[in-house]
Amino acid sequence: IKIGPCLPEFDKKDLLHAIGVTFxxxxxxxxxxEFCRLRIKLNVQKPLRRGIFISTGNGNKCWIPFKYEKLPTFCFGCGRVGHGLHECTELTPAEKNKIREDPPFSLALKAELNLVGRESLKLNALSKKLQTQCSYAGNINENRETHLYCEKRSDTM
Structure with missing residues (x-):
């Protein structure tokens, strides 16, 4: 898993050990x-974990998200590896329909793999040229809306 970004105040070796033990x-x-990679023993009978809250020295809690590398098919409903939402036996059809609207698990758990090779880099440059670019500009306000500013890239290759 990829972990982070981690705050500089954390001892990353201790943090990695503590997270690994929980897995x-x-x-x-x-x-x-500020990022860490951790190869862990993953129990596929349990749901994937999205991250962990860590207590800081001043008593605050900090959310540290997890991104899984080489993550196979997993269920957006129960969070277990090895099947999709359609094949899930843990959920009723009514629960599956509700989850389709607002899934508790998503592709956000997958870590992006680095592209390697000249052709992959060309393809990546082309896709970046065609993508809409968004940037986060602040916290969630009282209406629970996030502020994103998007613009179409117009640079040339």
Whole structure:
């Protein structure tokens, strides 16, 4: 899993160990700036975890999101690996219909893989040229709306 960004006040080695233990064990860990990578033993019988709250030194809690690398098919309803929402036996048809509107799990749990090779880089440059660019500009207000500013990229290759 990819973890972060982590606040600089955290001892990342201790943080990685603590997170790994909650999953069932650490196989390998790596720290890259404010982000961390952790290879863990994952129990596929349990739902995927979206992140963890960590207490800071001043008593506040900080949310640290998880992104799973090489994540296979998983259910947007129950969060378990190995099946999709249509095949889920944990949920009733009524629950599945409700979840389709607002799923508790999403593709946001998947980590983006780095593209490698000249052709992949060309394809990536083309897709970036055609994408709408959005940037987050503040916290959620009292109406629970986020502020995103989007614009179509017009740069040329």
């Amino acid at each position: 069932g064990g650490v196989i390998r860990s790596k720290i890259i700036g």
